Amino acid sequence: MSQKLQEPTINKVSDLRIEDAKWITLKKIDFMDQMGKERTWEVAMRKTRGKAGVDAVAIGNVLLHPSKPPSTMIVIQYRPPLDSYTVEWPAGLIDAHETAEQAAVREFKEETGYDCRLLSISPVQSADPGMSNANMQMAMVEVQLEEGDAEPEQRLEDGEHIQRVVIPLSEFYERLVEYSKQERMIVAAKLFHFAHGMHFAQTQKYF
Protein backbone atom coordinates (compact mmCIF):
# COMPACT_ATOMS: atom_id res chain seq x y z
CA MET A 1 0.00 0.00 0.00
CA SER A 2 2.94 2.31 0.68
CA GLN A 3 6.51 2.26 -0.61
CA LYS A 4 8.22 1.57 2.69
CA LEU A 5 5.95 -1.21 3.88
CA GLN A 6 5.99 -4.88 2.98
CA GLU A 7 3.00 -7.04 2.10
CA PRO A 8 1.64 -8.74 5.23
CA THR A 9 1.69 -12.53 5.11
CA ILE A 10 -0.12 -15.12 7.17
CA ASN A 11 2.20 -17.74 8.58
CA LYS A 12 -0.27 -19.99 10.35
CA VAL A 13 -3.96 -20.33 11.11
CA SER A 14 -4.66 -22.57 14.08
CA ASP A 15 -7.59 -23.58 16.25
CA LEU A 16 -8.13 -21.18 19.12
CA ARG A 17 -9.58 -22.62 22.31
CA ILE A 18 -11.94 -20.29 24.11
CA GLU A 19 -9.79 -20.45 27.25
CA ASP A 20 -6.88 -19.05 25.23
CA ALA A 21 -8.84 -16.27 23.48
CA LYS A 22 -8.46 -12.74 24.78
CA TRP A 23 -10.72 -10.70 22.48
CA ILE A 24 -13.54 -12.96 21.34
CA THR A 25 -15.32 -16.09 22.50
CA LEU A 26 -18.05 -18.57 21.61
CA LYS A 27 -21.23 -19.17 23.57
CA LYS A 28 -24.07 -21.63 23.27
CA ILE A 29 -27.51 -20.16 23.82
CA ASP A 30 -30.32 -22.42 25.05
CA PHE A 31 -33.60 -20.72 24.31
CA MET A 32 -37.29 -21.40 23.97
CA ASP A 33 -38.61 -20.34 20.59
CA GLN A 34 -41.93 -18.78 19.68
CA MET A 35 -43.63 -22.17 19.53
CA GLY A 36 -42.44 -23.09 23.02
CA LYS A 37 -39.82 -25.48 21.64
CA GLU A 38 -36.35 -25.63 23.18
CA ARG A 39 -33.56 -24.84 20.75
CA THR A 40 -29.88 -23.89 20.75
CA TRP A 41 -27.91 -21.25 18.86
CA GLU A 42 -24.16 -20.73 18.54
CA VAL A 43 -22.85 -17.19 18.83
CA ALA A 44 -19.51 -15.39 18.61
CA MET A 45 -19.00 -12.49 21.02
CA ARG A 46 -16.44 -9.82 21.78
CA LYS A 47 -15.10 -9.86 25.34
CA THR A 48 -14.41 -6.12 25.42
CA ARG A 49 -17.83 -4.47 25.66
CA GLY A 50 -17.83 -1.60 28.18
CA LYS A 51 -20.38 0.54 29.99
CA ALA A 52 -21.78 1.95 26.74
CA GLY A 53 -23.24 -1.51 26.02
CA VAL A 54 -22.12 -1.09 22.44
CA ASP A 55 -19.01 -2.65 20.93
CA ALA A 56 -17.97 -0.23 18.24
CA VAL A 57 -18.51 3.05 16.45
CA ALA A 58 -18.03 3.84 12.77
CA ILE A 59 -17.54 7.40 11.64
CA GLY A 60 -19.26 8.57 8.50
CA ASN A 61 -17.68 11.86 7.58
CA VAL A 62 -17.86 14.79 5.20
CA LEU A 63 -14.79 16.91 4.45
CA LEU A 64 -15.58 20.44 3.32
CA HIS A 65 -12.93 22.52 1.56
CA PRO A 66 -13.17 25.98 -0.06
CA SER A 67 -12.00 24.82 -3.49
CA LYS A 68 -12.51 21.04 -3.52
CA PRO A 69 -15.72 19.04 -3.88
CA PRO A 70 -17.41 17.73 -0.72
CA SER A 71 -15.64 14.50 0.07
CA THR A 72 -15.40 11.66 2.55
CA MET A 73 -12.31 10.03 4.01
CA ILE A 74 -12.08 6.26 3.95
CA VAL A 75 -9.35 4.16 5.50
CA ILE A 76 -7.61 1.16 4.03
CA GLN A 77 -5.86 -1.34 6.27
CA TYR A 78 -4.73 -4.94 6.26
CA ARG A 79 -7.21 -7.12 8.11
CA PRO A 80 -5.86 -10.55 9.08
CA PRO A 81 -9.34 -12.18 9.33
CA LEU A 82 -9.73 -11.67 5.57
CA ASP A 83 -6.03 -11.66 4.59
CA SER A 84 -7.03 -8.58 2.59
CA TYR A 85 -6.97 -4.83 2.71
CA THR A 86 -10.37 -3.56 3.78
CA VAL A 87 -11.97 -0.29 2.72
CA GLU A 88 -13.95 1.18 5.63
CA TRP A 89 -14.96 4.37 7.28
CA PRO A 90 -12.81 5.09 10.33
CA ALA A 91 -14.07 2.94 13.19
CA GLY A 92 -13.03 1.43 16.44
CA LEU A 93 -14.05 -0.24 19.64
CA ILE A 94 -15.64 1.89 22.34
CA ASP A 95 -13.41 1.90 25.42
CA ALA A 96 -14.82 0.68 28.73
CA HIS A 97 -15.62 4.12 30.15
CA GLU A 98 -16.44 5.98 26.93
CA THR A 99 -19.67 6.93 25.25
CA ALA A 100 -20.10 6.20 21.55
CA GLU A 101 -19.84 9.93 20.84
CA GLN A 102 -16.54 10.23 22.69
CA ALA A 103 -15.16 7.17 20.94
CA ALA A 104 -16.17 8.59 17.55
CA VAL A 105 -14.27 11.86 18.05
CA ARG A 106 -11.25 10.05 19.51
CA GLU A 107 -11.05 7.36 16.83
CA PHE A 108 -11.55 9.87 14.04
CA LYS A 109 -8.64 11.93 15.36
CA GLU A 110 -6.44 8.86 15.75
CA GLU A 111 -7.12 7.36 12.34
CA THR A 112 -7.41 10.51 10.23
CA GLY A 113 -5.58 13.20 12.25
CA TYR A 114 -8.56 15.53 11.97
CA ASP A 115 -10.65 17.19 14.64
CA CYS A 116 -14.29 16.83 13.70
CA ARG A 117 -17.68 18.22 14.54
CA LEU A 118 -20.23 15.57 15.53
CA LEU A 119 -23.45 15.96 13.56
CA SER A 120 -25.43 12.92 14.66
CA ILE A 121 -25.23 9.47 16.18
CA SER A 122 -27.31 6.57 14.88
CA PRO A 123 -29.38 4.11 16.86
CA VAL A 124 -27.61 0.91 17.94
CA GLN A 125 -27.34 -1.51 15.03
CA SER A 126 -26.54 -5.21 14.90
CA ALA A 127 -23.33 -5.95 12.96
CA ASP A 128 -23.99 -9.56 11.87
CA PRO A 129 -27.11 -10.78 13.68
CA GLY A 130 -27.08 -14.44 12.64
CA MET A 131 -23.53 -15.04 13.85
CA SER A 132 -22.64 -12.65 16.63
CA ASN A 133 -24.01 -10.24 19.19
CA ALA A 134 -21.66 -7.50 17.93
CA ASN A 135 -23.33 -4.11 17.77
CA MET A 136 -22.34 -0.62 16.71
CA GLN A 137 -23.46 2.95 16.21
CA MET A 138 -22.63 5.21 13.31
CA ALA A 139 -21.56 8.77 14.00
CA MET A 140 -21.78 11.36 11.24
CA VAL A 141 -19.16 14.09 11.48
CA GLU A 142 -18.05 17.10 9.48
CA VAL A 143 -14.58 18.55 9.01
CA GLN A 144 -14.19 22.11 7.75
CA LEU A 145 -10.85 22.57 5.99
CA GLU A 146 -9.24 25.84 4.95
CA GLU A 147 -7.32 26.58 1.78
CA GLY A 148 -3.73 25.39 2.15
CA ASP A 149 -4.31 23.20 5.24
CA ALA A 150 -1.65 20.51 5.41
CA GLU A 151 -2.77 16.91 5.92
CA PRO A 152 -2.47 16.27 9.66
CA GLU A 153 -0.48 13.48 11.26
CA GLN A 154 -2.31 10.34 12.27
CA ARG A 155 -2.01 9.15 15.87
CA LEU A 156 -1.91 5.43 15.30
CA GLU A 157 -1.35 2.75 17.88
CA ASP A 158 1.58 0.38 17.60
CA GLY A 159 0.86 -2.07 14.80
CA GLU A 160 -1.73 0.11 13.06
CA HIS A 161 -0.94 0.99 9.44
CA ILE A 162 -3.87 2.86 8.03
CA GLN A 163 -3.93 4.56 4.64
CA ARG A 164 -6.28 7.53 4.28
CA VAL A 165 -8.04 8.20 0.99
CA VAL A 166 -10.28 11.18 0.24
CA ILE A 167 -13.15 10.43 -2.15
CA PRO A 168 -15.52 13.07 -3.58
CA LEU A 169 -19.04 12.18 -2.45
CA SER A 170 -20.18 12.32 -6.07
CA GLU A 171 -17.85 9.38 -6.90
CA PHE A 172 -18.38 7.43 -3.67
CA TYR A 173 -20.24 4.36 -4.99
CA GLU A 174 -18.24 4.04 -8.21
CA ARG A 175 -14.93 4.21 -6.33
CA LEU A 176 -16.01 1.45 -3.93
CA VAL A 177 -17.01 -0.74 -6.87
CA GLU A 178 -13.54 -0.13 -8.34
CA TYR A 179 -11.82 -1.03 -5.08
CA SER A 180 -13.84 -4.25 -4.96
CA LYS A 181 -12.28 -5.33 -8.26
CA GLN A 182 -8.73 -5.01 -6.99
CA GLU A 183 -6.84 -8.02 -5.83
CA ARG A 184 -6.63 -8.56 -2.08
CA MET A 185 -9.10 -5.74 -1.39
CA ILE A 186 -12.60 -5.94 0.04
CA VAL A 187 -15.04 -3.19 0.98
CA ALA A 188 -16.71 -3.44 4.38
CA ALA A 189 -20.44 -4.18 4.06
CA LYS A 190 -21.63 -1.22 6.15
CA LEU A 191 -19.68 1.29 4.06
CA PHE A 192 -20.74 -0.34 0.81
CA HIS A 193 -24.39 -0.39 1.84
CA PHE A 194 -24.34 3.32 2.72
CA ALA A 195 -22.81 4.26 -0.63
CA HIS A 196 -25.13 1.82 -2.39
CA GLY A 197 -28.10 3.47 -0.72
CA MET A 198 -26.90 6.89 -1.89
CA HIS A 199 -26.45 5.56 -5.42
CA PHE A 200 -29.87 3.92 -5.34
CA ALA A 201 -31.56 7.15 -4.22
CA GLN A 202 -29.79 9.12 -6.94
CA THR A 203 -30.36 6.73 -9.83
CA GLN A 204 -33.58 4.84 -9.08
CA LYS A 205 -36.64 5.33 -11.24
CA TYR A 206 -39.27 4.40 -8.67
CA PHE A 207 -40.14 7.68 -6.98
Add this chain to the structure above:
Amino acid sequence: MSQKLQEPTINKVSDLRIEDAKWITLKKIDFMDQMGKERTWEVAMRKTRGKAGVDAVAIGNVLLHPSKPPSTMIVIQYRPPLDSYTVEWPAGLIDAHETAEQAAVREFKEETGYDCRLLSISPVQSADPGMSNANMQMAMVEVQLEEGDAEPEQRLEDGEHIQRVVIPLSEFYERLVEYSKQERMIVAAKLFHFAHGMHFAQTQKYF
Protein backbone atom coordinates in the same frame (compact mmCIF):
# COMPACT_ATOMS: atom_id res chain seq x y z
CA MET B 1 -44.91 -10.42 17.21
CA SER B 2 -47.99 -12.43 16.33
CA GLN B 3 -51.02 -13.40 18.36
CA LYS B 4 -50.40 -17.13 18.37
CA LEU B 5 -46.72 -17.05 19.23
CA GLN B 6 -45.06 -16.63 22.60
CA GLU B 7 -42.11 -14.42 23.45
CA PRO B 8 -38.87 -16.37 23.07
CA THR B 9 -36.80 -16.62 26.24
CA ILE B 10 -33.16 -17.50 26.81
CA ASN B 11 -32.73 -20.21 29.43
CA LYS B 12 -28.95 -20.44 29.54
CA VAL B 13 -25.84 -19.00 27.94
CA SER B 14 -22.80 -21.24 28.35
CA ASP B 15 -19.24 -21.45 27.12
CA LEU B 16 -19.01 -23.29 23.83
CA ARG B 17 -15.81 -25.22 23.19
CA ILE B 18 -14.68 -25.15 19.57
CA GLU B 19 -14.77 -28.94 19.40
CA ASP B 20 -18.48 -28.83 20.29
CA ALA B 21 -19.42 -26.05 17.83
CA LYS B 22 -21.12 -27.01 14.60
CA TRP B 23 -21.67 -23.68 12.84
CA ILE B 24 -18.89 -21.33 13.93
CA THR B 25 -15.37 -21.56 15.30
CA LEU B 26 -12.42 -19.49 16.49
CA LYS B 27 -8.99 -19.35 14.89
CA LYS B 28 -5.72 -17.70 15.80
CA ILE B 29 -3.89 -16.09 12.91
CA ASP B 30 -0.11 -15.71 13.11
CA PHE B 31 0.93 -13.10 10.57
CA MET B 32 3.80 -10.80 9.67
CA ASP B 33 2.67 -7.19 9.53
CA GLN B 34 3.74 -4.42 7.18
CA MET B 35 6.81 -3.62 9.29
CA GLY B 36 7.97 -7.23 9.24
CA LYS B 37 6.86 -7.81 12.84
CA GLU B 38 5.17 -11.04 13.85
CA ARG B 39 1.70 -10.55 15.32
CA THR B 40 -1.43 -12.56 16.11
CA TRP B 41 -5.13 -11.89 15.52
CA GLU B 42 -8.19 -13.70 16.81
CA VAL B 43 -11.00 -14.39 14.36
CA ALA B 44 -14.48 -15.95 14.40
CA MET B 45 -15.44 -17.97 11.32
CA ARG B 46 -18.41 -19.79 9.93
CA LYS B 47 -17.82 -23.50 9.20
CA THR B 48 -20.37 -23.61 6.39
CA ARG B 49 -18.79 -21.71 3.49
CA GLY B 50 -19.34 -23.55 0.18
CA LYS B 51 -17.98 -23.42 -3.34
CA ALA B 52 -19.16 -19.83 -3.88
CA GLY B 53 -16.51 -18.72 -1.39
CA VAL B 54 -19.08 -16.38 0.10
CA ASP B 55 -21.02 -17.03 3.29
CA ALA B 56 -24.28 -15.22 2.76
CA VAL B 57 -26.52 -13.17 0.54
CA ALA B 58 -28.88 -10.34 1.48
CA ILE B 59 -31.72 -9.40 -0.79
CA GLY B 60 -32.49 -5.75 -1.30
CA ASN B 61 -35.88 -5.59 -2.95
CA VAL B 62 -38.43 -3.32 -4.55
CA LEU B 63 -42.12 -4.27 -4.69
CA LEU B 64 -44.05 -2.61 -7.51
CA HIS B 65 -47.83 -2.48 -7.40
CA PRO B 66 -50.30 -0.72 -9.71
CA SER B 67 -51.93 1.34 -6.97
CA LYS B 68 -49.46 1.33 -4.08
CA PRO B 69 -46.22 3.29 -3.67
CA PRO B 70 -42.94 1.53 -4.52
CA SER B 71 -42.01 -0.40 -1.40
CA THR B 72 -39.53 -2.78 0.08
CA MET B 73 -40.13 -5.88 2.19
CA ILE B 74 -38.20 -6.28 5.39
CA VAL B 75 -38.28 -9.27 7.70
CA ILE B 76 -38.44 -9.31 11.48
CA GLN B 77 -37.31 -12.34 13.41
CA TYR B 78 -36.07 -13.28 16.84
CA ARG B 79 -32.29 -13.60 16.86
CA PRO B 80 -30.89 -15.44 19.90
CA PRO B 81 -27.41 -13.81 19.67
CA LEU B 82 -29.03 -10.47 20.49
CA ASP B 83 -32.06 -11.74 22.43
CA SER B 84 -33.95 -9.29 20.24
CA TYR B 85 -36.08 -9.10 17.14
CA THR B 86 -33.93 -7.94 14.24
CA VAL B 87 -35.11 -5.90 11.29
CA GLU B 88 -33.30 -7.03 8.13
CA TRP B 89 -33.69 -7.54 4.46
CA PRO B 90 -34.31 -11.19 3.63
CA ALA B 91 -30.98 -13.01 3.75
CA GLY B 92 -29.48 -16.42 4.19
CA LEU B 93 -26.42 -18.58 3.93
CA ILE B 94 -25.36 -19.71 0.47
CA ASP B 95 -25.63 -23.50 0.23
CA ALA B 96 -22.51 -25.52 -0.61
CA HIS B 97 -23.30 -25.93 -4.30
CA GLU B 98 -25.15 -22.68 -4.97
CA THR B 99 -24.12 -19.40 -6.48
CA ALA B 100 -24.98 -16.18 -4.66
CA GLU B 101 -27.57 -15.41 -7.35
CA GLN B 102 -29.29 -18.80 -6.88
CA ALA B 103 -29.29 -18.40 -3.12
CA ALA B 104 -30.83 -14.92 -3.43
CA VAL B 105 -33.79 -16.13 -5.48
CA ARG B 106 -34.27 -19.21 -3.25
CA GLU B 107 -34.04 -17.34 0.04
CA PHE B 108 -36.30 -14.56 -1.16
CA LYS B 109 -38.94 -17.11 -2.11
CA GLU B 110 -38.59 -18.93 1.21
CA GLU B 111 -38.75 -15.88 3.44
CA THR B 112 -41.23 -13.72 1.51
CA GLY B 113 -43.14 -16.18 -0.67
CA TYR B 114 -42.49 -14.07 -3.76
CA ASP B 115 -40.82 -14.92 -7.03
CA CYS B 116 -38.46 -12.13 -7.95
CA ARG B 117 -36.47 -10.79 -10.85
CA LEU B 118 -32.76 -10.39 -10.12
CA LEU B 119 -31.57 -6.90 -11.07
CA SER B 120 -27.98 -6.94 -9.84
CA ILE B 121 -25.54 -8.59 -7.51
CA SER B 122 -22.98 -6.60 -5.56
CA PRO B 123 -19.27 -7.26 -5.14
CA VAL B 124 -18.26 -9.41 -2.18
CA GLN B 125 -18.34 -7.38 1.04
CA SER B 126 -16.86 -8.04 4.44
CA ALA B 127 -19.52 -8.34 7.18
CA ASP B 128 -17.48 -7.38 10.27
CA PRO B 129 -13.82 -7.19 9.25
CA GLY B 130 -12.20 -6.66 12.65
CA MET B 131 -13.86 -9.71 14.20
CA SER B 132 -14.66 -12.31 11.58
CA ASN B 133 -13.94 -13.41 8.04
CA ALA B 134 -17.70 -13.49 7.29
CA ASN B 135 -18.50 -12.11 3.86
CA MET B 136 -21.63 -11.51 1.80
CA GLN B 137 -23.08 -10.18 -1.42
CA MET B 138 -26.18 -8.07 -1.81
CA ALA B 139 -28.64 -8.95 -4.53
CA MET B 140 -31.13 -6.33 -5.69
CA VAL B 141 -34.43 -7.78 -6.92
CA GLU B 142 -37.76 -6.51 -8.14
CA VAL B 143 -41.24 -7.98 -7.67
CA GLN B 144 -44.05 -6.88 -9.96
CA LEU B 145 -47.43 -7.29 -8.25
CA GLU B 146 -50.85 -7.07 -9.84
CA GLU B 147 -53.98 -5.48 -8.43
CA GLY B 148 -55.66 -7.91 -6.04
CA ASP B 149 -52.71 -10.30 -5.65
CA ALA B 150 -52.98 -12.15 -2.36
CA GLU B 151 -49.95 -12.24 -0.09
CA PRO B 152 -48.20 -15.55 -0.87
CA GLU B 153 -47.34 -18.23 1.66
CA GLN B 154 -43.82 -18.28 3.06
CA ARG B 155 -41.84 -21.51 2.83
CA LEU B 156 -40.06 -21.42 6.12
CA GLU B 157 -37.85 -24.08 7.58
CA ASP B 158 -38.69 -25.70 10.87
CA GLY B 159 -38.00 -23.20 13.64
CA GLU B 160 -38.16 -20.14 11.42
CA HIS B 161 -40.74 -17.53 12.39
CA ILE B 162 -40.34 -14.55 10.15
CA GLN B 163 -42.70 -11.61 10.01
CA ARG B 164 -42.87 -9.73 6.71
CA VAL B 165 -43.41 -5.98 6.65
CA VAL B 166 -43.84 -3.85 3.54
CA ILE B 167 -42.44 -0.32 3.83
CA PRO B 168 -42.86 2.43 1.21
CA LEU B 169 -39.38 3.40 -0.01
CA SER B 170 -40.21 7.02 0.76
CA GLU B 171 -40.54 6.14 4.48
CA PHE B 172 -37.67 3.64 4.64
CA TYR B 173 -35.19 5.51 6.85
CA GLU B 174 -37.79 7.00 9.19
CA ARG B 175 -39.41 3.61 9.75
CA LEU B 176 -36.08 2.01 10.64
CA VAL B 177 -35.39 4.79 13.14
CA GLU B 178 -38.81 4.10 14.67
CA TYR B 179 -38.12 0.35 14.90
CA SER B 180 -34.83 1.13 16.65
CA LYS B 181 -36.71 2.86 19.45
CA GLN B 182 -38.87 -0.15 20.20
CA GLU B 183 -38.03 -2.44 23.06
CA ARG B 184 -36.24 -5.68 22.16
CA MET B 185 -35.81 -4.61 18.52
CA ILE B 186 -32.61 -3.82 16.66
CA VAL B 187 -32.05 -2.97 13.01
CA ALA B 188 -29.27 -4.83 11.19
CA ALA B 189 -26.37 -2.52 10.34
CA LYS B 190 -26.31 -3.31 6.62
CA LEU B 191 -29.99 -2.50 6.18
CA PHE B 192 -29.73 0.64 8.31
CA HIS B 193 -26.67 1.85 6.39
CA PHE B 194 -28.43 1.42 3.03
CA ALA B 195 -31.48 3.38 4.19
CA HIS B 196 -29.22 5.94 5.87
CA GLY B 197 -27.32 6.38 2.59
CA MET B 198 -30.62 6.94 0.76
CA HIS B 199 -31.69 9.47 3.37
CA PHE B 200 -28.32 11.21 3.23
CA ALA B 201 -28.47 11.52 -0.57
CA GLN B 202 -31.99 12.90 -0.39
CA THR B 203 -31.47 15.41 2.42
CA GLN B 204 -27.80 16.46 2.30
CA LYS B 205 -26.86 20.01 1.43
CA TYR B 206 -23.38 19.31 0.08
CA PHE B 207 -23.92 18.73 -3.63
